[in-house]
Structures are given as C-alpha cells and as structure tokens.
Amino acid sequence: MRPDLKRYLPILTWGRAYNKSALSNDLMAAFIVTIMLIPQSLAYALLAGLPPEAGLYASIVPIMLYAVFGTSRSLAVGPVAVVSLMTAAALSNIVEQGTMGYAVAALSLAGLSGIILLAMGLFRLGFVANFLSHPVIAGFITASGIIIAASQLKHILGIDAHGHNLLDLVISLVKHLPEINWITTVIGVLATGFLFWVRKGLKPLLKRLGLGPTLIGIAVKAGPVAVVVLTTLAVWLFGLADQGVKIVGAVPQSLPPLTLPSFSPALLNQLLLPAILISLIGFVESISVAQTLAAKKRQRIDPDQELIGLGAANIGASLTGGFPVTGGFSRSVVNFDAGAETPAAGAFTAIGLAIAALALTPLIFFLPKATLAATIIVAVLSLVDFSILKRSWDYSKADFAAVSATILLTLALGVEAGVSAGVALSILLHLYKSSRPHIAEVGQVPGTEHFRNILRHDVITDPNVVTLRVDESLYFANARYLEDKIHNRVAHDKAIRHVILQCSAINEIDLSALESLEMINERLREMNVKLHLSEVKGPVMDRLKQAHFLAEMTGRVFLSQYDAVKALGTG
Incomplete structure (x- = not known):
C-alpha cells in the first residue's frame, strides 16, 4: 500500500485492524449518539434558518465522508451551534429565510467552505489555526452562546423577533412581548428546566436507584428525546397547534436528496468572507476537540488531514441538502465516553439518522419549535465561560483586553464582526508581544x-x-x-x-x-x-x-x- 494513499485515506489504516470488539463498541456509541443527535440536528437546522430536515441531512453523508478521510477516532461531525448561527447571520444578509434561494445559498456556503478547507489541507495549511489564540476563541464562543440563547427566546415565548446582535435581539424581543403566547411559554420553560435537570440531577438519581453506568449514560443522553416525545404528545392530544403553538409541521420522509449548490459568481463573491470565517472557526473548534480526545488514548491527529476530512464533509453536505458542518464538542465527547473506537462509529450513527429520516419524521409533525429552542439554549449555555475573563486578567492584561474586546464586539456587532475581530486581535496580540521581545x-x-x-x-x-x-x-x-x-x-x-x-x-x-x-x-x-x-x-x-x-x-x-x-x- 502506497504511504501517501494511507495518509489521504486514514480508513485504510484503522480499517485493516478492525475487529468484533471494535464493532461492538462502535455500535453502542452510535446508538447513544444517534439518540442525542435526532433532536439536536433538527434544532440546529432551525438555528440556521433552514427546514428541520436539513439538520438530519447535514448529519448523514458528512459523517460518512469524515469516517473515510478524517484522522480522529472519536470526532462526530455535523451541525454545531456556532457554525449554524454564523450560517444564519451570513445568509440572512443575502436572501430571505424560508425561500428556495436561502436553501441554495446554504448549500453554496457549505460547498465553498468545503473547497476552502480541502485546499488548506492539500497545501498543508493546518498551522493557520495557531493564529487564533485560545482565549480569544473562548471569548468569541462565549459571546456567540449568549446571542444564540437570546435568539431562541422568541421560540420559547411564541413571538416574532429578529436581530444579529444582542442589542437588536433584546430590543426586538421587548417590542414583541405583548404578543407572547403563554401556552408556548409554558412548554418552552418546562422543556428548558427539564433539560437542565437531566444534565445535573438525573444521573445522581439513577445512581441512587442502582442503575448501571451504561443505562445511566443512555438515559441522560436520551433526555432531549424524552422532551421531544412528551411535548409532541401534549401538542397532539390537546390540539395546542390550534391555539398558536408553532410546530415543526410536515417533514419529508426521505433520505438526503442529491442537490447542487449555486455557481453564481455574484452569490459566491458575497459568501466568500463568511465561508472563510466559518472554515476557520469550524476547524479550530474541531481540531481542539479532536486533539483533546486523542490525547486521552495517546492517538495522533494530523491537522492537515483533518482539513481534508472536514472539507470532504462540507462538500458532501452541499451535495445532499445540508449546510456547513464541523466537529461538535458535545457529540464528540458523548461519542468518546460511549466507547467509540474508530470513525466507523460515525458511519453507524449516519445509518441510524438515515433510518430516522426515513421512518420517524412523520412522528415529529406536532413537535413544538419551543422544544427545539430549549434544546439549543441548554446546549449553548454550556459553552458560555466568563471565567476566561478572570483567568486572562490574572495572567495577562493584553490577553484580557483581547478577550474582552472580542466578547463586546461579538455581542454588539454580531458573529461575523466578532470572529473577524477575534482573528485580527489574535494576530495583533502576537505581533505586539513579539515586537517587544524579552x-x-x-x-x-x-x-x-x-x-x-x-x-x-x-x-x-x-x-x-x-x-x-x-x-x-x-x-x-x-x-x-x-x-x-x-x-x-x-x-x-x-x-x-x-x-x-x-x-x-x-x-x-x-x-x-x-x-x-x-x-x-x-x-x-x-x-x-x-x-x-x-x-x-x-x-x-x-x-x-x-x-x-x-x-x-x-x-x-x-x-x-x-x-x-x-x-x-x-x-
């Protein structure tokens, strides 16, 4: 086997040593991750301004492509909160949500991001991630988490509100408060509270009841599914959709369709800067998670090959009705903790999601959007970390200034301005420090x-x-x-x-x-x-x-x- 072929196709390395033990562990991990990803994929499509099925589509083919080209044994690729928000922010400035043009623009953004990542991988530009300092990225993700949570309050309250920064969102929410739907609010608040309790309180309760670690893990990960089932049944049984509760509605019962992004020079020109920013942030988030998990098992991650894997995943998303994807923190940690040994676990997860897209979509017709909003809020608030401000203040005033500026600019101007500022501040911080050497x-x-x-x-x-x-x-x-x-x-x-x-x-x-x-x-x-x-x-x-x-x-x-x-x- 030619060494360069193994480099570009890591599946040829781990696939040759695949055995029954790995198969058993990967299947169990895939089962747990699939349970978690069904509501999460629907929710992130909603966050990106796309139909819910787009979240499922973006979680099937991209995962399988990453399994072939990626080097991480535990990374789970698909829609993530920050990239979904950046997608919505980029596209809403170009086309109107809910239109066919919006969906095509999402495909084009994924394809463009995939090409950028693939080119970076082929030219071995993985080192560019080093130009984004971790404190600045932590500040950007914290601010983005706040914006994402605020953007979902409209679904919790059952009102209409818009805005790409925190101030605009708050003003819009206050303006539309008189239109609040109390039934929707009750559903949203209860769903949010239950999901927070599942994260913190369910595990100790099940331990006291004497359940084993495997069952406890499945039960905790199935928390969002339980909320989906209960709130969907409530809306259906009591006819709450007729009382103003917004629901998901009809979702196509099919596998991901073959799609084609737009090749319009005008559209691609408008999407180029957002695609570069999404590629950088997605790669930094993905490689950080992959390296952290790989270190626990003394495995090696090749940043350049990761770029190729993520590039292939995004190109796959653009050809199968998806939108930009990357390696997600929460799903990857779940995949790792569930015992995934190889990228085959991701492929099995994709099969599980494909079965869900074929067989389960009619069951979510009455799923309230407030439940999906609750899923997003609980997921993104775990990313909010204000302790970075104290740590950076105690350690380096220059780092503190960069983190603070990134948080404030993201909250005040939106995610695109925030991530642009983060990149610029990371580079300026490096130049400032190296311009005054010790x-x-x-x-x-x-x-x-x-x-x-x-x-x-x-x-x-x-x-x-x-x-x-x-x-x-x-x-x-x-x-x-x-x-x-x-x-x-x-x-x-x-x-x-x-x-x-x-x-x-x-x-x-x-x-x-x-x-x-x-x-x-x-x-x-x-x-x-x-x-x-x-x-x-x-x-x-x-x-x-x-x-x-x-x-x-x-x-x-x-x-x-x-x-x-x-x-x-x-x-």
Missing part, C-alpha cells in the same frame, strides 16, 4: 558556565562587557526595539568596550533585522565598542554567512557564551 542582561553564575538574568540571580559581571540575551527571533517588527535597547544600555556607560548578543533563543533573523544588526554594529563602532555574537544556531549562521554582515562585524562569533566571556573578560 531582552535580558545576563551574567555568569559563580562556579558554573551558566549565564542568567542579572535582575533575578546573583551573578558575576564585567564592567567592560555587556551580554544581552534576546529571547525571540528577530524580524521586521522587533528589530528597531533591539536597536533602542542596545543604544540605551551602552550610550551612558563609558566603561563598556564589548557587547555580546547571546543568540541561543534566536531561531531566525530576517532581512530587516539583519539591517538593524548592521546599524547596531556601526553605532557601536562609532562609540569604540565591539559587537560579538554567541551561541548562534546553525540555520541562522548559514543565513548570516550569505550576507556581508559577519565580515563587517567589529567583533567575533563565539561557540558558547562562556567562551566569549573568557576571551573578552579582561576588557
């Missing part, structure tokens, strides 16, 4: 060949020699900072005759930084001070040898800092 003046630890910061340790120094350790690669953004630091240290100390740059932490020097080093060398020459380098890494030395800097440098290059001090210490 530069320590070091001295020799007595009796050793080690050198440490003079402000932190009792060290030996020579008045004629100054050693500065630069703890960052040198590039255009921080080169001038190094110039100023050296000038300020040397200009007012007439005893200094040698400046040593300890380069042990410098991995690269770009052309701007090289020019700054040339400027530093010239300024020190004018002060009758020599510039030396120590502990220069091989690749950095290779680059310096290609330039004329070493030939023009007033001092020498030393293999170690100890050698430099020993040679220059006499003044």
Whole structure:
C-alpha cells in the first residue's frame, strides 16, 4: 500500500485492524449518539434558518465522508451551534429565510467552505489555526452562546423577533412581548428546566436507584428525546397547534436528496468572507476537540488531514441538502465516553439518522419549535465561560483586553464582526508581544558556565562587557526595539568596550533585522565598542554567512557564551 494513499485515506489504516470488539463498541456509541443527535440536528437546522430536515441531512453523508478521510477516532461531525448561527447571520444578509434561494445559498456556503478547507489541507495549511489564540476563541464562543440563547427566546415565548446582535435581539424581543403566547411559554420553560435537570440531577438519581453506568449514560443522553416525545404528545392530544403553538409541521420522509449548490459568481463573491470565517472557526473548534480526545488514548491527529476530512464533509453536505458542518464538542465527547473506537462509529450513527429520516419524521409533525429552542439554549449555555475573563486578567492584561474586546464586539456587532475581530486581535496580540521581545542582561553564575538574568540571580559581571540575551527571533517588527535597547544600555556607560548578543533563543533573523544588526554594529563602532555574537544556531549562521554582515562585524562569533566571556573578560 502506497504511504501517501494511507495518509489521504486514514480508513485504510484503522480499517485493516478492525475487529468484533471494535464493532461492538462502535455500535453502542452510535446508538447513544444517534439518540442525542435526532433532536439536536433538527434544532440546529432551525438555528440556521433552514427546514428541520436539513439538520438530519447535514448529519448523514458528512459523517460518512469524515469516517473515510478524517484522522480522529472519536470526532462526530455535523451541525454545531456556532457554525449554524454564523450560517444564519451570513445568509440572512443575502436572501430571505424560508425561500428556495436561502436553501441554495446554504448549500453554496457549505460547498465553498468545503473547497476552502480541502485546499488548506492539500497545501498543508493546518498551522493557520495557531493564529487564533485560545482565549480569544473562548471569548468569541462565549459571546456567540449568549446571542444564540437570546435568539431562541422568541421560540420559547411564541413571538416574532429578529436581530444579529444582542442589542437588536433584546430590543426586538421587548417590542414583541405583548404578543407572547403563554401556552408556548409554558412548554418552552418546562422543556428548558427539564433539560437542565437531566444534565445535573438525573444521573445522581439513577445512581441512587442502582442503575448501571451504561443505562445511566443512555438515559441522560436520551433526555432531549424524552422532551421531544412528551411535548409532541401534549401538542397532539390537546390540539395546542390550534391555539398558536408553532410546530415543526410536515417533514419529508426521505433520505438526503442529491442537490447542487449555486455557481453564481455574484452569490459566491458575497459568501466568500463568511465561508472563510466559518472554515476557520469550524476547524479550530474541531481540531481542539479532536486533539483533546486523542490525547486521552495517546492517538495522533494530523491537522492537515483533518482539513481534508472536514472539507470532504462540507462538500458532501452541499451535495445532499445540508449546510456547513464541523466537529461538535458535545457529540464528540458523548461519542468518546460511549466507547467509540474508530470513525466507523460515525458511519453507524449516519445509518441510524438515515433510518430516522426515513421512518420517524412523520412522528415529529406536532413537535413544538419551543422544544427545539430549549434544546439549543441548554446546549449553548454550556459553552458560555466568563471565567476566561478572570483567568486572562490574572495572567495577562493584553490577553484580557483581547478577550474582552472580542466578547463586546461579538455581542454588539454580531458573529461575523466578532470572529473577524477575534482573528485580527489574535494576530495583533502576537505581533505586539513579539515586537517587544524579552531582552535580558545576563551574567555568569559563580562556579558554573551558566549565564542568567542579572535582575533575578546573583551573578558575576564585567564592567567592560555587556551580554544581552534576546529571547525571540528577530524580524521586521522587533528589530528597531533591539536597536533602542542596545543604544540605551551602552550610550551612558563609558566603561563598556564589548557587547555580546547571546543568540541561543534566536531561531531566525530576517532581512530587516539583519539591517538593524548592521546599524547596531556601526553605532557601536562609532562609540569604540565591539559587537560579538554567541551561541548562534546553525540555520541562522548559514543565513548570516550569505550576507556581508559577519565580515563587517567589529567583533567575533563565539561557540558558547562562556567562551566569549573568557576571551573578552579582561576588557
């Protein structure tokens, strides 16, 4: 088997070792996840502004494609809250909800996102996720969770309300409060309360009753299904739909249809930026979950192949009546805890959802939308984490500023502006930190060949020699900072005759930084001070040898800092 084929088709690796034990565990995990995903898929389609069946369709073919191309053994792919909200925010600015054009635009958004992810994977651009700092992403997801929960209150209250940011939603909700449907509100509040109790209180109760862990796990995951069944029966038995309770209505009883996204240049141009943002956020969420779960079993995740897997899943969604998908946190954790051993568990889940799409859809005709809204609210509020504000404040004021700005901008301007701000702030935060690198003046630890910061340790120094350790690669953004630091240290100390740059932490020097080093060398020459380098890494030395800097440098290059001090210490 060709190694490159195995890289692009991980199923060829885990599929060859598949056995009865893995089959049994995967089937059990698939059963539990399918129970959870039926109401969740319907709910996320509602959040995205699409018919409920779109949620089922987006959870069938994409999962199967990911099983073939993905590297995570536990990741469950499908609609997720944040991506569904971003889908609704992107599409509602272009086409009207409820129209055929809206559904086609959703297909196109999924297809475009799939192409972007696939291209990133093929060109091995998985590293781009590193540009999104975790605190900023946590802030964005927290703010998005609040917006999502607020957006579902209209279904809980049985009123009409619109808005893509928190302020617009609150104003619209208050404006329509006189139209509240009390029966819908009772259903929504009871469903929400029950789902919260299922998450917190059902497990201890079942433990006291003596049930085993497997049955308890199934019962807890089946909580949303119980709410769906009970509220649907209530609406049907008491004719509540005639009293203003909004229901799901007729859902096609079929497998995912073959669909084709729009190739209109005008539409694709409008969808390009949202598709890029959805791809980035979806990938970051997915890879974070996949790596966390893989680490627990000492498995390896290939970020570039994950991009290919997610790209294939989104292209599959665009061709089968779905909308943008990614790896979900809650469903993946459930899949992992239920004992899934391979991606085949996802394929079995897809089969279960296909059976539900064929056989169970007539049963949800009277399902109240308030129940689906309750499912969404309970799911997304678990994503809200304001503790990130305290942690970032205690650890780094710059991180706190970035997190706070992301939360506020997302709440005030909406998810697209929020995620754009999050990406920009992550990059700016990195540039700010690296533009002011830690530069320590070091001295020799007595009796050793080690050198440490003079402000932190009792060290030996020579008045004629100054050693500065630069703890960052040198590039255009921080080169001038190094110039100023050296000038300020040397200009007012007439005893200094040698400046040593300890380069042990410098991995690269770009052309701007090289020019700054040339400027530093010239300024020190004018002060009758020599510039030396120590502990220069091989690749950095290779680059310096290609330039004329070493030939023009007033001092020498030393293999170690100890050698430099020993040679220059006499003044």
